[in-house]
Structures are given as C-alpha cells and as structure tokens.
Amino acid sequence: xxxxxxxxxxxxxxxxxxxxxxxxxxxxxxxxxxxxxxxxxxxxxxxxxxxxxxxxxxxxxxxxxxxxxxxxxxxxxxxxxxxxxxxxxxxxxxxxxxxxxxxxxxxxxxxxxxxxxxxxxxxxxxxxxxxxxxxxxxxxxxxxxxxxxxxxxxxxxxxxxxxxxxxxxxxxxxxxxxxxxxxxxxxxxxxxxxxxxxxxxxxxxxxxxxxxxxxxxxxxxxxxxxxxxxxxxxxxxxxxxxxxxxxxxxxxxxxxxxxxxxxxxxxxxxxxxxxxxxxxxxxxxxxxxxxxxxxxxxxxxxxxxxxxxxxxxxxxxxxxxxxxxxxxxxxxxxxxxxxxxxxxxxxxxxxxxxxxxxxxxxxxxxxxxxxxxxxx
Amino acid sequence: xxxxxxxxxxxxxxxxxxxxxxxxxxxxxxxxxxxxxxxxxxxxxxxxxxxxxxxxxxxxxxxxxxxxxxxxxxxxxxxxxxxxxxxxxxxxxxxxxxxxxxxxxxxxxxxxxxxxxxxxxxxxxxxxxxxxxxxxxxxxxxxxxxxxxxxxxxxxxxxxxxxxxxxxxxxxxxxxxxxxxxxxxxxxxxxxxxxxxxxxxxxxxxxxxxxxxxxxxxxxxxxxxxxxxxxxxxxxxxxxxxxxxxxxxxxxxxxxxxxxxxxxxxxxxxxxxxxxxxxxxxxxxxxxxxxxxxxxxxxxxxxxxxxxxxxxxxxxxxxxxxxxxxxxxxxxxxxxxxxxxxxxxxxxxxxxxxxxxxxxxxxxxxxxxxxxxxxx
DNA sequence: CTGAAAGCGCTAACAC
DNA sequence: GTGTTAGCGCTTTCAG
Numbered sequence: 069x070x071x072x073x074x075x076x077x078x079x080x081x082x083x084x085x086x087x088x089x090x091x092x093x094x095x096x097x098x099x100x101x102x103x104x105x106x107x108x109x110x111x112x113x114x115x116x117x118x119x120x121x122x123x124x125x126x127x128x129x130x131x132x133x134x135x136x137x138x139x140x141x142x143x144x145x146x147x148x149x150x151x152x153x154x155x156x157x158x159x160x161x162x163x164x165x166x167x168x169x170x171x172x173x174x175x176x177x178x179x180x181x182x183x184x185x186x187x188x189x190x191x192x193x194x195x196x197x198x199x200x201x202x203x204x205x206x207x208x209x210x211x212x213x214x215x216x217x218x219x220x221x222x223x224x225x226x227x228x229x230x231x232x233x234x235x236x237x238x239x240x241x242x243x244x245x246x247x248x249x250x251x252x253x254x255x256x257x258x259x260x261x262x263x264x265x266x267x268x269x270x271x272x273x274x275x276x277x278x279x280x281x282x283x284x285x286x287x288x289x290x291x292x293x294x295x296x297x298x299x300x301x302x303x304x305x306x307x308x309x310x311x312x313x314x315x316x317x318x319x320x321x322x323x324x325x326x327x328x329x330x331x332x333x334x335x336x337x338x339x340x341x342x343x344x345x346x347x348x349x350x351x352x353x354x355x356x357x358x359x360x361x362x363x364x365x366x367x368x369x370x371x372x373x374x375x376x377x378x379x380x381x382x383x384x385x386x387x388x389x390x391x392x393x394x395x396x397x398x399x400x401x402x403x404x405x406x407x408x409x410x411x412x413x414x415x416x417x418x419x420x421x422x423x424x425x426x427x428x429x430x431x432x433x434x435x436x437x438x439x440x441x442x443x444x
Numbered sequence: 445x446x447x448x449x450x451x452x453x454x455x456x457x458x459x460x461x462x463x464x465x466x467x468x469x470x471x472x473x474x475x476x477x478x479x480x481x482x483x484x485x486x487x488x489x490x491x492x493x494x495x496x497x498x499x500x501x502x503x504x505x506x507x508x509x510x511x512x513x514x515x516x517x518x519x520x521x522x523x524x525x526x527x528x529x530x531x532x533x534x535x536x537x538x539x540x541x542x543x544x545x546x547x548x549x550x551x552x553x554x555x556x557x558x559x560x561x562x563x564x565x566x567x568x569x570x571x572x573x574x575x576x577x578x579x580x581x582x583x584x585x586x587x588x589x590x591x592x593x594x595x596x597x598x599x600x601x602x603x604x605x606x607x608x609x610x611x612x613x614x615x616x617x618x619x620x621x622x623x624x625x626x627x628x629x630x631x632x633x634x635x636x637x638x639x640x641x642x643x644x645x646x647x648x649x650x651x652x653x654x655x656x657x658x659x660x661x662x663x664x665x666x667x668x669x670x671x672x673x674x675x676x677x678x679x680x681x682x683x684x685x686x687x688x689x690x691x692x693x694x695x696x697x698x699x700x701x702x703x704x705x706x707x708x709x710x711x712x713x714x715x716x717x718x719x720x721x722x723x724x725x726x727x728x729x730x731x732x733x734x735x736x737x738x739x740x741x742x743x744x745x746x747x748x749x750x751x752x753x754x755x756x757x758x759x760x761x762x763x764x765x766x767x768x769x770x771x772x773x774x775x776x777x778x779x780x781x782x783x784x785x786x787x788x789x790x791x792x793x794x795x796x797x798x799x800x801x802x803x804x805x806x807x808x809x810x811x812x813x814x815x816x817x818x819x820x
Numbered sequence: 821c822t823g824a825a826a827g828c829g830c831t832a833a834c835a836c
Numbered sequence: 837g838t839g840t841t842a843g844c845g846c847t848t849t850c851a852g
Contacts, residue, residue, distance in 0.1 A: 106594060106623060108829060124831060132837060133825035151595040151619065155531050155540070159844045164531070169575075175777070180556030187550060187577035196596065199561035199575045201546070216848050218482060219527040220572060245525065247482060329764040331758060360765045366766075388705040388735045390742075390766050401551070484845060495823045500847060508821055532845035536829045824851080835840070 116144040126163070127152050141319050154196070158221050163419070167195045167411065168217035172202040172229040177355075177383050178400050182228055182253065183403025193412050198222055205232040206295075214246055224249045224411040228404070230235050231255035231297040247328070249414035249424065251407045262414070262426040264407045268298045269398040271433035272305025275350045278394070278435055282442070284348035284376055286306045289322035290335045292352040299324075302352045302380060310348040321346075325356050331355025336363050348376040348441075353393055354386045361389055361440065377440040391439035398433045406431070477539045492520040497704040503528050525547065530572070532781040534597050535775040539795070541570045542595035542735040543787065548578040554761050554776050556606055561780025569788050574598055582671075582693045590622055600625045601608035604780070607631035607673040620669040625790035625800065632673055638790070638802040640783045644674045647772040647809035648681025651754045654770070654811055656689050660724035660752055663691070666711045666736070668728040678728045678756060687818070697722075702730050708732025712739050724817075730762045730771055735818065737765055753816040765795045767815035781805070 078133045109127075113120040117255045118137060125133045133141075144150075158164035169186055174178045183199075190197050198220055200213060204246065205230070207213075217225060227250055229235065236255060243250060243261065277289050287305045293298030303322065310317040320342045323335040332351065340347060351357035357379030364371050371377055372389055379386060379395035386393040406429055419425045485503075488494045494513060501509045502517045509517075520526075534540035535787065545562055549555045559575075566573050574596055578587060583589075583605070593601060603626055605611065612631060619626060619637070627638045655663050665682045668675030685691040696718045701707040708727065712735065714755030715722060726734035740747050746755055747767055755762060755771035762769040780806055793800045 102774060109831095110829075120830075120842080121832095124837060128831085134837060137837080149591075151591045153535075153597065153829050154592075154595045155535050155597050156844085159529075159531050159535065159829080159846090160831050162844075170700040174560040175557045177553075180559070183556070184577065188579065191577070191579075196592075197575045201560065201567070201575045203564065203567075215525075215527045216530075216572075219530045221529065221531050239822080252761070269846090329761055333748065338689045355761060355764075358761055361766075362764045385705055385734055385761065388709070388731075388806050389736050389737045394737075438614065485847095486845075496846075497824085498822060498847090501822090504847085513821085529845050530830085533847080535830090535845085536847045538828075820827060821847105824849105826847100826849085827843085829845085830844085832843095833841085836838085 070252035073414065080212045095403065107148040109152065112144055112148060115148065116141045151205050151412045163196050164221040164305045166198055166222050166227040167408065168222035170213065170229055171198045175281050178381065180274050181230065181400035182404040185401035186226060186408050188406040189408035191367055193408065195412065202229060205229060206235045207258045210238055211213065211242060218247065222248060224415045225421050226251055226411055228253045230425040233295040242322065246365045249418065251411040252409050253403060254298060257428040260426060261407050262410055264403060264410060266398045266403060267304045267430040267432055268301035271380060271398060271426050272302040273309050274433060275380065275396050276306045276309035278441065279348040279350060279376055279378060282376060285315060286343065286345045286347045288343055288346045288349040290332060290339065290349065290351045290356050291322060293326045295323055299352055306350050327353055327355060329355045329359040332359035335437050346375065348377050352380050354379040354383045354393060356383045357393055358389055372441050372443055382436055387438065394438045396433050396435050397436045399431060402431055484810065485528065488520055488524060488526050492517045498544060521589065540597040540599055541571050542574055542596065542598050544574050544598035544601040546576045546578065546589065546601065546603050546605055548581045550577050555604065555777035559782040561604060561777035562784050563786035564605065565781040569784065571788065576761045579736060580609045580800040581605060585616055590618065594623065598624060600791045601632040602627055602689060602783045602787055604629045609671040624786050625794065627787040629779060629783050630674060633804040636802060638786055640779060640786060640805040642774045642779060642807055643682045643806040644677035647756060647774060648678040649685050650809060650811045651756065651772050652682045654753055654817065655726060655754060661691060662719065662723045664715050664719055664722045664725040665727065666701045666708055666715065666727045666732050669699060669702045670700055675728055682726050703729055703731060705731045705735040707750035708735035709739050712736045722751065725753050728754040728756050730757045730759045730769060733769055734765055748817050748819055758812050765812065768815045770817035772809050772811050773812045775807060778807055
C-alpha cells in the first residue's frame, strides 16, 4: 500500500451520545480528511514563478511590484488559501503585534467585563491577545509568568489584576527588567508606573452624600475585604464624607465583608446588632447589597423606609432586585479599552524611539438612583 | 554626547493624578531605564564559552551534556535571566503549544466562567492561549478569524461560541480546511465534529418534573431566544415533560424572552394575561427568573404559594434572590476544562500520527431546590 | 560529550 | 521591478 500523502491525515470520528439518565448511546464512525499543512511563501513563490521576496512585497502592499505580477501572485494566494506566518514575521520584525493580558478572577463579574473591553480594543487596534489567568488575586511568584509572556515576544502587557494585599510588591524590583511597556489596572498611583483605575473614592463620596441628602444620619457601611485597594478607597470615602458632615463613623458603624452575597448577609446581621439606629447603609458592591435587601426583607424591615440601601458596581441585574437597587455605576469595559490604548501608545512610542510617559487615568463614576434609597 | 547604548532606553514618566471633581493635578517626571533586549541563546553560549547547541541541550534537559558544562550554563542562564524564545521554538518544532480560543459575549456570566475553565486547564496542560472575542454571537464571516489563528500556528482551537441561528453554517464547508483539531462548545451533536455541551434537555426535564411533583398543573415557560440551541433544548424538555404527564402545553403557556432580566419582566406580564391559571413557571435562565420574582412581588403574588418559580443556570446570586431561587445547576467551568482536555488529546494524537476520534460530551445537570418552589 | 551546518517562514538590505 | 544574500532564535542532523 502506498504511504499516505504527507499533506493529509485521515481521521475516524466516533460519536458517543448519552441519553439523559440512561446508558444508551450509539456510535458512528466516518473517515474524514484534513489538510495537514499551511501553505508557505516558498510554495506560493514557486507556484507563481517568482521569488519569495516578490511575494513578500505583495503581502505587505509594497508599491514596487508590477501590477501584472501582483495580480498573478494574489490569484495564487487566494487559490492556495495562503496566510503569512505571524510567527516568522514576529521573529524577523522583532514585533509580534501581540499583547500579554494577565487577569485574575475571570469568573467574577468585573474582571470579565474588563477583559471584554480589552478584547474589543485590541481587535480594533489589530493586536492579538495572549491570555493568562491567575488562580489567586494575591499571587505568589509572578516572575515565571512574566518570563513566559516575554518568551512569547509580547509587545506590551496589560496587568488586569486588581491590587490586593501586597501583590504589587514585585513592581519596584522587577518592572524595570521587563523589556516592554506594562499598564496596570485598578491600582494605587505610583511614580513611574502607568495605571488605569476607576475612581472608587469619588464613587464612595457620591453614594454617601446621596444618603446624607436624603436626611439619613445613621449611615452604616459594609466594606469589601480591606486588603483590596478598591475596598479601602470606598470605605475611606464613606468615612471622610461622614466626618465632613460632622458625623462620626466609628467601628460600630461598619463591618468588613468579602464581596460575596453570603458575607454580606453575615456582615449585615452584625451591623444590625452593633448599630441598631442605622437608617441607611452603603454597601461596597451589589452582590453584598443584594443579600442586605434579602435579609432586610426577611426581618421585616422595609427598604427604603426603614433602611436606605446603596450599592456599588451597577451590575446588570441590580435594576431587578427587590426593591431595585440604587448603586454607583462605573464602566469596566472602558477600563479595559483605556488600558489597551495606553499600552499600545507606549509601544508605538518606543518603536519610534521616543521617550514614553506614564499616565495615571482615573475613570469617573455616577450614581444610579433607584427604589432602594428613595421612598415613593 | 555619546549615543545611548542600544540595549537601554530611557523613559521619562509623567504622572497625572486628577482629584475628584476638581481640575487639580500634579505632574512628576522621573527618568527610568528599561532593558531593551531579551537575552538570546547565542549570548548565553558566548558567555558560557560553548556552542548554541550545547545550551539548547541544557534547556531541553537532554542527557548528553557533562554535568560540569551543564552547571556552568545553568549559572549563566540564571545570571542573564534567559528564557528561550517560544516563537523560534514554535517555528522550528512546528508546534506552538498554543490554543486558539474563540468566545462571544464575554461580558455575560456563562461565557466568562467557561473561559475561566479553559484558562485553568490550559495552564495545567502547559498550553498558552490566544484569545479572540466575537462582537456578536451570530457572526458574519469567520474565515478571516480562523486564518488569523492559523497564521499564529495554534495547535488547536476551542470554539467557545454557543450555537445561535445558523452560526454553525460554516462548519461543513470550512472545517476540513482547518489544519488543526477544533472542539466546539455548546452545540448540537454532529457527525465528524467534537462537541462539549451541557445537557440542557435533561436539565429542563428536571425542572419541569420538580414542578409536577409539587402538584402544579399549570406550568408556564419563559424561554430564551429560540434561535439559541440551548433555549430550544430547554423549551422542548418543558413541553415534552408536560405532554408525557398528560398535560397540554399550548402557545398560551409560554413566551419567548431574550435572556435579559428586562425581557423576563415583559414575558411574565404577557404570560399572566394569556394564562391566568398559571401556578408555576419554569424560566430558562436565572436573570429572567429574577425579574419574574420581582414582578410577582410587585403584583402581590406570593412565591411560591401562588406561583412556584424554577430558573436555570444557578448563578452565584440566585441563592440571595427573594425568595431564594430554585434552579438547575450546571458547570460552566467544567465545560471549558473538558473542551481543552479534548482538543489537547486530539493534538497529541495527531502528533503521534494516530487517527483521532471525535466525541460528543454532554455534561449533566442537577436541581437545586430553594424557597421559590417549596412552601415552608 | 560537543560543535558545525542547515533550515523553520519570513523580511531587510542590497544588488542588478 | 525583481532576485540574491543574510539572518531573526532556535533545533535537528550529523560529524568528530
């Protein structure tokens, strides 16, 4: 038997379909063929009867090819379904048009929306994305990860991991060894580092002021875990806004949660004990606010009459909580977009041998007033 | 002035910090230096006084190097912070250890959890991930996208876009031209195609049977958009389960939503009109179920006494709806993991010149009973 | 055990 | 306009 043409491989497919709750299944095989090889520039050149250089010129839209040759080559390219190898190009051009993206907690609402912003802007700017998702926010040794990205020749890095604990400790030591621009999301501004963050402090002020303006004077707070920079910002805004209004915010008036609905429930119960006069509460995210609404309802408290509730994040379902949740809106998508824009700007600058300037961007927030704070 | 050493570039960083709601900002500049170049195998070889091949042997843990030479080279590698170029390796080895991942609707709950599963399994199996996110579920021309992935030499592709409309129309025409294994998520089984999906039909049966067992006889349904395969499966399960129980499910008994909470509200209002006897409802996802709870509450209906509600997806907040939502749980994370395992299995097989077999995997679901269906 | 030569797919720099 | 040469960073083959 003649050996198979190496450019094809034959596959036999087996289908196994389980029926629900039974062990029945049926099997079906069918051979199908797959082309095994991408076309190379050499093959195209040979087929068109020119040198690889000329093909390269056509691919890159260089002017110095006769229109006759160009057309012939383009024809061949179409026929052979040829696409130049991005890898080989990256090697020779010392530019990959690829961004490394490092995320954490992709399963949560915020990070994935941010990633969505990153993908859309990267697509727009024609950059490919190499994705790494950290298993924990407070990651151990990030050096191997950085080296991995660099070994893939990424042109820049978007560090889309929020600042938690001292998970930025490596920045000062290692960042200067990273040979490409890096932009950080959601972290405290630092000299010499580009960051893009939401203005959590301003958002916290909006929320707290809103409750003050409604005449509430016993305003509690459920914070996020305080090793999160964002949680500290929101809490600080609550505290300082109350102080400016001449109201003391003591330790009886707030409890630390961990962002989850279940932690919100526990925190709220605690707060009801320590601060029975409480007539309003600013909760550091909508998930926890949801369980506050839930628990209040169960306890016979009427929101907002007995307790006004304001959340943070404005996640898609908040408008359908019962009652609909007043919350602070901010734009995760925009966050990702801006980060990509910034890192690409720096890449371009480096490429033109210009010096680059780091920028700290703070995105604004807005209050979305719904039924959980205003009595109808 | 002496020209700068080409292996360094100097950057001046400018920090701009906006104060909330004021136009104040301050600027700070500081020059910092970044190393410009990754070390190459050549430089390592030179520094260690050996040839590049010997370094290569050390990198790849080949046995045939004297332990003396090996140690010296490893020392140099550490000092120079050298990592081999994944690009160059991919080129020569004709293997990139990179998977192309195509998603859609990353901003939604399900797809991002699935991506999380993909990242964690890819990490475990030491594959890098090239991410593309489609702006729409029902995508126009996917050929350029596939070509783009192939031009990046991905070893396999995970198509994590749910089957919507005829967005699988290209499969029969184009798939055999794709020179690497492809695994599809969330789609109807087809001959010759590997798929991994959740058993939506079985889940729908669980939900409907549960309501029947509670003695409900007027069970409505709010479906997802019926151009979605998943939505059709869930609806069909509802319909057929009722029929098997001797109950007719006519067009008065269901309305089509679009997965969003707002569509769920509208659909529910409609259903209340067309089917006033309704004493239970199976809603095709938790978001829409949320607005059903919300609307029922507003209308003075008591859940579950007047209306038992079952959702689908078990998203993290469902336990904190009011009342807590009974729903069908399935594992988005697992979905991503299985897809990566499957595609890597096929890649390995191709690499060993074995024939590969396609498999249809259906992940099971389970009912999570909470307060929205069972009267206490 | 180690090194020299060739080449993965492509493009920059130069020739003609 | 077009082809030739060299080389991006690495590994494979083969010679010593």
